[in-house]
Amino acid sequence: MNKLKRFFQDFYLVLVLIFLYAPIAVMMVLSFNSSKSRSQWGGFTTQWYREMFESPVIMEALYNTLIIAFLSALIATILGTAAAIGISSMKKLPRTIFMGINNIPMLNSDIVTGISLMLMFVAFGVSLGFKTILFAHITFNVPYVMTSVLPKLKQTSKYTYEAAMDLGAGPIEAFFKVVFPDILPGVLSGFLMAFTMSLDDFIITHFTKGAGINTLSTLIYSEVRRGIKPSMYALSTVIFVTVLALLLITNFAPSKAQMEAKAAAAAASGKKPNNWGPKLYKAVLVATSFLIVCGISYTTYRHFDNSNSDELYVYNWGEYIDESVIEQFEEETGIKVTYDMFETNEEMYPIIEAGAVQYDVVCPSDYMIQKMRENDLLMELNLENIPNLEYIDQTYLEKSQSFDPQNKYSVPYTWGTVGIIYNTKRLEELGIEPPTKWSDLWDPRYKGEILMQDSVRDAFMVALKMQGHSLNSTDMTELEDAKNLLLDQKPLVQAYVVDQVRDKMLNGEAAVGVIYSGELLYLQEEAELLELDYELKYVIPEEGSNVWIDAWVIPYNAQNKENAEKWIDFLCRPEIALKNFEYITYATPNIGAFEMLDEETQNNKSVFPDDELLESCEVYQYLGTEADDMYSALWKEIKAQ
Amino acid sequence: MNKNAKQVLSFPYIIWMVGFTVIPLLMVFYYGLTDRSGTFTFANVMAIMAEDHMKALLLSLAYSVVSTIICLLIAYPLAMILRTRNIGTGSFVVFIFILPMWMNFLLRTMAWQTLLEKNGVINSILSFLHLPTLSIINTPAAIILGMVYNYLPFMILPIYNVLAKIDNNVINAARDLGADSFQVFSKIMLPLSVPGIISGITMVFVPALTTFVISNLLGGGKILLIGNVIEQEFTKGSNWNLGAGLSIVLMIFILISMTLIAKYDSDGEGTAF
Numbered sequence: 068m069n070k071l072k073r074f075f076q077d078f079y080l081v082l083v084l085i086f087l088y089a090p091i092a093v094m095m096v097l098s099f100n101s102s103k104s105r106s107q108w109g110g111f112t113t114q115w116y117r118e119m120f121e122s123p124v125i126m127e128a129l130y131n132t133l134i135i136a137f138l139s140a141l142i143a144t145i146l147g148t149a150a151a152i153g154i155s156s157m158k159k160l161p162r163t164i165f166m167g168i169n170n171i172p173m174l175n176s177d178i179v180t181g182i183s184l185m186l187m188f189v190a191f192g193v194s195l196g197f198k199t200i201l202f203a204h205i206t207f208n209v210p211y212v213m214t215s216v217l218p219k220l221k222q223t224s225k226y227t228y229e230a231a232m233d234l235g236a237g238p239i240e241a242f243f244k245v246v247f248p249d250i251l252p253g254v255l256s257g258f259l260m261a262f263t264m265s266l267d268d269f270i271i272t273h274f275t276k277g278a279g280i281n282t283l284s285t286l287i288y289s290e291v292r293r294g295i296k297p298s299m300y301a302l303s304t305v306i307f308v309t310v311l312a313l314l315l316i317t318n319f320a321p322s323k324a325q326m327e328a329k330a331a332a333a334a335a336s337g338k339k340p341n342n343w344g345p346k347l348y349k350a351v352l353v354a355t356s357f358l359i360v361c362g363i364s365y366t367t368y369r370h371f372d373n374s375n376s377d378e379l380y381v382y383n384w385g386e387y388i389d390e391s392v393i394e395q396f397e398e399e400t401g402i403k404v405t406y407d408m409f410e411t412n413e414e415m416y417p418i419i420e421a422g423a424v425q426y427d428v429v430c431p432s433d434y435m436i437q438k439m440r441e442n443d444l445l446m447e448l449n450l451e452n453i454p455n456l457e458y459i460d461q462t463y464l465e466k467s468q469s470f471d472p473q474n475k476y477s478v479p480y481t482w483g484t485v486g487i488i489y490n491t492k493r494l495e496e497l498g499i500e501p502p503t504k505w506s507d508l509w510d511p512r513y514k515g516e517i518l519m520q521d522s523v524r525d526a527f528m529v530a531l532k533m534q535g536h537s538l539n540s541t542d543m544t545e546l547e548d549a550k551n552l553l554l555d556q557k558p559l560v561q562a563y564v565v566d567q568v569r570d571k572m573l574n575g576e577a578a579v580g581v582i583y584s585g586e587l588l589y590l591q592e593e594a595e596l597l598e599l600d601y602e603l604k605y606v607i608p609e610e611g612s613n614v615w616i617d618a619w620v621i622p623y624n625a626q627n628k629e630n631a632e633k634w635i636d637f638l639c640r641p642e643i644a645l646k647n648f649e650y651i652t653y654a655t656p657n658i659g660a661f662e663m664l665d666e667e668t669q670n671n672k673s674v675f676p677d678d679e680l681l682e683s684c685e686v687y688q689y690l691g692t693e694a695d696d697m698y699s700a701l702w703k704e705i706k707a708q
Numbered sequence: 709m710n711k712n713a714k715q716v717l718s719f720p721y722i723i724w725m726v727g728f729t730v731i732p733l734l735m736v737f738y739y740g741l742t743d744r745s746g747t748f749t750f751a752n753v754m755a756i757m758a759e760d761h762m763k764a765l766l767l768s769l770a771y772s773v774v775s776t777i778i779c780l781l782i783a784y785p786l787a788m789i790l791r792t793r794n795i796g797t798g799s800f801v802v803f804i805f806i807l808p809m810w811m812n813f814l815l816r817t818m819a820w821q822t823l824l825e826k827n828g829v830i831n832s833i834l835s836f837l838h839l840p841t842l843s844i845i846n847t848p849a850a851i852i853l854g855m856v857y858n859y860l861p862f863m864i865l866p867i868y869n870v871l872a873k874i875d876n877n878v879i880n881a882a883r884d885l886g887a888d889s890f891q892v893f894s895k896i897m898l899p900l901s902v903p904g905i906i907s908g909i910t911m912v913f914v915p916a917l918t919t920f921v922i923s924n925l926l927g928g929g930k931i932l933l934i935g936n937v938i939e940q941e942f943t944k945g946s947n948w949n950l951g952a953g954l955s956i957v958l959m960i961f962i963l964i965s966m967t968l969i970a971k972y973d974s975d976g977e978g979t980a981f
Contacts (some may be wrong), residue, residue: 153718
């Protein structure tokens with residue numbers, strides 16, 4: 068009976084542990100997967116581990132994460148321990164108030180905490196960056212320290228403290244000799260907890276970070292746009308295994324006798340005896356300090372490596388440049404580039420508007436450029452500094468005029484269309500002809516097979532275009548119609564996603580998806596690498612679609628305008644534009660680069676559509692706050708249904 | 709040190725709290741109670757009554773209640789088992805359950821996507837074994853699973869902590885006096901563990917109520933929770949005032965949890981760590 072009970076208990080424990088550790092196992096496996104896809108096994112490789120150590124972006128993010136976690140945990144531990152001692156001698160009412168306020172950051176949702184801190188930093192003109200993240204982390208860490216110190220403090224007897232004083236110890240001495248050792252376990256576990264919380268935080272960091280700084284979380288978030296690089300999995304695996312190994316070492320440390328023998332042997336060989344007790348905190352402290360030291364030496368090295376004052380702050384989409392291009396620019400010009408990424412135009416706008424971060428050059432999309440221009444957030448370019456502008460095809464400059472009438476503020480970087488991508492094999496299975504128009508996405512046979520874009524404008528564009536309306540419509544009846552159409556479609560939709568369309572299509576999760584044309588080349592290459600038994604094809608629907616342009620602009624508060632112009636000019640150089648095209652696979656408006664492409668790519672109508680195809684396509688325009696609100700209210704109705 | 713000198717030790721943190729907790733919260737109230745032009749209004753707070761917002765709030769409440777209950781049902785027996793075993797030290801148990809947090813939260817949740825997808829890991833295993841496949845990705849079930857997964861440690865730890873503190877002599881005494889296992893559980897264990905349960909419930913319920921990442925990654929963007937609404941108002945740049953107004957509504961729920969904690973856990977016993 069007892070045996071059976073024990074068996075069930077063990078079984079249950081194992082089950083819960085499997086539940087907790089299964090995703091971690093998945094990530095570890097993925098870190099050795101030679102395919103970039105999350106769900107296709109392409110063979111064993113250690114390539115991602117190499118890439119991880121070679122990538123300055125990842126290493127810097129790692130360093131930031133660790134130093135912020137360490138500093139915030141340390142400061143929070145000091146603040147929190149002192150405060151815990153202080154309030155234990157307070158009266159009940161002030162103590163209740165104190166604890167109430169103290170609990171706020173722990174109990175409040177991260178999003179509100181993050182937003183409230185951001186609002187305050189922006190209101191008081193504190194520029195967002197390393198220190199604002201640090202302040203925010205300290206703020207949410209102290210409550211964790213308090214909750215682990217207070218119970219220990221309660222257990223200590225005040226008589227031992229008084230006895231120490233009676234025996235002639237000063238108050239400080241008495242505290243450190245008598246009280247502190249008693250509460251030390253609480254202090255250490257508070258530190259550990261704070262460290263872990265800081266390490267794992269994404270939301271609060273996301274709202275309080277500024278230019279040129281990323282922690283691992285925010286870096287991963289910006290990579291979601293084009294799929295997470297497997298080197299992230301590699302990094303997580305390394306961190307995880309390190310911590311796990313330390314835990315095992317400290318918990319199953321050899322017995323004391325063995326330790327002494329070892330220590331003697333070590334002493335004999337002239338080494339310092341290694342006397343780790345079974346205290347895991349110590350091990351974690353050692354590990355973190357080791358990592359911090361590594362980090363510091365690394366950044367010092369980086370610092371001396373780039374010891375010049377000439378700077379440039381770039382703000383671009385995630386994964387939207389070949390990183391070697393940045394290095395080449397730095398080498399050629401001697402300008403130190405601080406490179407930062409955003410995921411959506413809407414996320415970028417308030418940051419530029421608030422001015423808390425001073426970027427020199429930004430790459431927003433068409434309608435957002437218009438909005439920035441209308442709100443005086445842009446500076447005119449000095450075109451004399453950008454001679455390579457001549458390589459930009461006149462067609463795209465003309466198209467740009469819909470948002471930048473005199474081409475005074477922007478230089479096109481990439482362009483493309485929005486269309487339907489489809490899985491040939493899956494369509495055959497379903498017995499459906501390949502789609503040619505938007506209205507095909509309302510075919511009930513597609514139930515559960517459609518991936519729609521999770522963005523207001525793109526979703527409404529599909530419905531508006533299908534009805535033959537302009538995608539810049541602000542007509543309430545047209546929009547209501549569009550809303551009802553999208554509502555009708557919702558039961559057929561598998562998911563509303565942004566960039567996961569790529570992974571999901573590669574993985575055969577859906578038959579059709581709405582996607583940006585720039586993803587196509589990447590997807591086809593990857594499908595070939597994976598030797599998939601189906602093709603992914605792209606079509607611009609007959610009813611017309613959106614043609615979009617991402618262009619470089621200089622914000623009103625740029626500090627290094629000339630460097631920014633050098634940057635733009637550099638990117639307009641045909642070889643550089645070609646390099647970027649090959650990396651990001653979004654169509655280039657650079658005629659010089661286009662001419663260097665092989666014929667097959669040049670004639671790829673999916674990537675470089677004919678003017679004929681483009682005729683029915685429109686560029687998004689900024690519609691004003693009122694229309695924005697209307698769109699987002701309607702979109703919410705659809706999503707909430 | 710006399711009492712006053714001791715109290716001085718808490719001053720730095722009091723100043724810190726005013727600067728980094730109270731003032732930022734006032735900013736949220738300022739934004740939430742004004743419109744874009746800065747005039748005072750209740751419209752942003754009352755917007756919760758709008759059909760979409762109300763629906764999102766009710767959904768969030770439903771999902772977070774369900775996932776809190778599931779967490780409790782999983783965590784309590786687990787904590788009981790852990791208590792009867794002397795698995796290393798207490799800190800070892802803590803460590804086992806916070807260890808997953810050293811893997812980034814976003815990556816862990818993405819990994820569940822990989823596991824649950826139509827052609828994902830679990831389904832590949834199931835179809836290899838000729839078993840019927842699961843299709844819970846992009847459904848409420850996947851969101852609840854994500855919530856349970858992410859917040860389970862916050863339920864296990866406080867319950868384990870209070871259970872571990874129960875003196876074995878108390879239980880033995882009850883047995884000696886003729887209590888059976890069920891009575892020991894209902895008369896001794898359960899009442900003594902209430903602070904841990906309450907603390908666990910709030911630590912799971914609040915983040916589950918306000919999450920937006922889990923619903924985005926595992927719900928396929930088809931299910932709108934109140935956290936998603938607020939996040940969209942801020943990051944999609946449309947209306948900060950409305951976002952702040954809805955945040956105020958959320959804070960009311962948080963206030964309720966705080967009162968609960970204060971009522972049942974006045975000694976701070978049921979703390980997680």
